[in-house]
Amino acid sequence: MEFISRINVLPKVPENLKKLPELSRNLWWTWNYDAQEIFERIDEDLWVEVNRNPVAFLKKVSQKKLNEAAQNQAILSLYSQVVEKFENYMKAENTWFKSTHKQYKGGEFAYFCAEYGLHESFPNYSGGLGVLAGDHLKSASDLGIPLVAVGLLYKQGYFEQRINSEGWQEAIFNPYDFDNFPVVPVKDDEGNEIYITVEMDNRKVYAKIWKLSVGRINLIYLDTDIPQNDPEDRMITYQLYGGDQEMRIRQEMLLGIGGVRALRTLGYNPSVWHMNEGHSAFLGLERIREFVQEHGLTFREAVQAAKAGAVFTTHTPVPAGHDAFPFHLMDKYFKDYWPQLKASRREFLDLGAEIRADGSELFSMTTLALNLSSRANGVSKLHGEVSRDLAKDIWKGLEAVEVPITHVTNGVHATTWISKELQDLFAHYLGKDWHEKIDDPDLWKKIDEIPDEELWNVRKSLKKKLIEFVHQRTKEQRMRHGETVEQLEEIENILNPKALTIGFARRFATYKRATLIFKDLERLSKILNNPERPVQLIFAGKAHPADRPGQELIKRIYEISRMPEFKDKIVFIENYDMNVARHLVAGVDVWLNNPRRPREASGTSGQKAGMNGSPNFSVLDGWWVEGYNGKNGWAIGDERDYTDLELQDRIDSSSMYNTLEKEIVPLYYDHNEELGVSREWIKIMKESIKSVTSFFNTHRMLKEYTQKLYMTAAELGEKFVKDNFEIAKKFSAWVEILEKNWGNIRIKVLSNVTEDIEYSTGGKIEVKAEVYLPGIGPDSVLTQIVVAKLEDNKIVTLKSFDMKLKKEVNKDTYLYEGEFEIDERGQYGWNVRVIPYNPIMPYQHYLIGFVKYPQ
DSSP states (O other), X not given: OOOSOOOOOOOOOOGGGTTHHHHHTBGGGGGOHHHHHHHHHHOHXXXXXXXXOHHHHHHHSOHXXXXXXXXXXXXXXXXXHHHHHHHHHHHOOOOHHHHHOTTOOOOOEEEEOSOOOOOTTSOOOOSHHHHHHHHHHHHHHHHTOOEEEEEEOOSSBSOEEEEOTTSOEEEEOOOOOGGGSSOEEOBOTTSOBOEXXXXXXXXXXXXXXXXXXXXXXXXXXXXOOSTTSOHHHHGGGTBTTOSOHHHHHHXXXXXXXXXXXXXXXXXXXXXXXXXXXXXXXXXXXXXXXXXXXXXXXXXXXXXXXXXXXXXXXXXXXXXXXXXXXXXXXXXXXXXXXXXXXXXXXXXXXXXXXXXOTTSOEEEEHHHHHHHTOSEEEESSHHHHHHHHHHTTTTSTTOXXXXXSOEEOOOOBOHHHHSOHHHHHHHHHHHOTTGGGGTTOHHHHGGGGGSOHHHHHHHHHHHHHHHHHHHHHHHHHHHHHTTOOHHHHHGGGGSSXXXXXXXXXXXXXXXXXXXXXXXXXXXXXHHHHTOSSSOEEEEEEOOOOTTOHHHHHHHHHHHHHHXXXXXXXXXXXXXXXXXXXXXXXXXHOSEEEEOOOTTOOSOOOHHHHHHHTTOOEEEESOTTHHHHOOSSSEEEESOSOXXXXXXXXXXXXXXXXXXXXXXXXXXXXXXXXXXXSSOHHHHHHHHHHHHHHXXXXXXXXXXXXXXXIIIHHHHHHHHHHHHHXXXXXXXXXXXXXXXXXXXXXXXEEEOOOOOTTOOOOTTOEEEEEEEEEOTTTOGGGEEEEEEEEEEETTEEEEEEEEEOEEEEEEETTEEEEEEEEEOOSOSEEEEEEEEEEOOTTOSSTTOSTTOOBOOO
């Protein structure tokens, strides 16, 4: 039979459940377990089958099940409570932001990121960066921060991981039907879909605009897989982190340039532009183009205006991790773009130019972002230090300790990551509104009031749930491998619910050293196979499809897990995603993390585990340097950095084995007969929950971003654009004068202080200097004494002391006098320098590259 057409018939949602479609399309449900429970109660098997995706669920659920739910008083009661909670949430006026910043009248804070991890049912993320971005949006929503987000909608997302029978990772790319996701096309008043265009390589690339609701936050997505584009351009939004450098530059043009255009098209006028990692840094170029083309500014003026309201967050502590493009690619894609900025090719390229060790030049997205932002931060205290060191060549003349990159330590969204069972326990002992006081340390002191038995029973149930999950996942994997019925029956023996269980799950980059615990297999075997005190290990994680060394690590773990001495005691769960992560962080007894210090920018998986009462056993890197207090977990190694990597591995693995043998395992098995676990272990669990949850949460993190970065950038951005850009124009003209004359400055130090003399602490040391300032004058500079404390010939602290202008000794030559004192013993170095000064300059080192020392 031939059909005239096909009709897709969907189940009809009963009137008394009519809000379900609206709930399904706002990801508020992802951090509200009671909302998820509605769908689960209607049809639990289907809920699991659709990967907990309520949009797909409402398409597939039977009419019978929906009608039965409409008659079920328990479901209707829960539904009413959830709808009321959701509606009150969406219309609330007493949010933290509105209460704290009542006078704020500016525009939104625009947040750009290449990926967003919001829930496993919407696989538009690869790992930590995306999940952090998703948590950022959720807390922004909870706190009422006026944020709008921008990203790319990937047709195939990131890959699905399968481990074959030999242990090799296989990457499966599945195309997704966006109709099954909570995204909706944005339409104009006439009901037409809205598109933007970006010029790439002499042609227009079209992008369709989609919107996703994340609580109160709108996430704007761009999609090039549309008929208007050539097949090559449709592929721009096919895969996350897929393709070659040319694909990467096109994706980043779409995200940055296209993202700005999408916001403008939708009527947004942001006051702050936040680049979350360098992928979106081209947004700064588009804002410069706007200022030049629409407001008549010069290129220099537009750079200052664009920079003022921009914020940049770097997540990468390794130089090779920063995107950089060869100049020939920049020429190919931007040769028709920089004339729109009224910039020369060299002026344009200098915005991102980075000279490599071999003398070659590349266009660095990190350099571009730093050049075009007024505020920059790393994502932990240690990462801030590492980032300052990496960026010191951009701020020529500054020591690393002075580079103006601050830090905001990462956190996680607590109600997304704390298990439902623990949240119920918290509600009982901390109060039903505990989630509204997440960053209040006093609240978490009440954890001590929870009876040990109750907390331990919850933890036991979570471990049981994890082991059942592992069994199901392993069964699916082995059935695919064609294993025998006898082999499948053996799965029930994998993992002992009474054994100390250690979890390790993250991206399989080599610096994370996933196989470090296997450095001495004989010693590990004794630890795991102790009949009195057994230990077991659970691993999960993906390696990038192009990262062969990372894939080899996965294969090695798989092979070890099949060895007779490790059978049933080591398991690798394939296809790591947010669902696997939730089971692991809540179910294991200890969370293992052993990156090669200091290459972990922050890490957040350990924060999720710590909140769930799974103490961390980690290298003192990233967030754990700040989080470890000696009572909430264990440290691997010390705070040293090594150049000999093999030595570092030997020392850290030895530390790991020693701590397991002498501290962790004995403590876990020091059983209280009545409780079935050590009271001291419970004490560590409670300390972990208290110390981690109270600080390492995204509510605290978002408040810091708002107070330290967003509000200051918004204020500065407004200052630079008001009154027809008066300050931007004046400031730009002043900077141009500096550029023309800075190289002619000369400094002559007249002081008699020498290295050969020893000084006592507390004594004043006087310094005089003559400074030649042709074309600049003393009003535009600060002359300073800089004093650096040295340890092993490295600067550990640096203080500056402003010198006073005494007189003009010759034309354009000025005498300065000053003094400094040293208040503690040690070795110091000092010098005199000149830096720019202007009352409208936001902070001392706002201008990149303007520092002058005696020659």
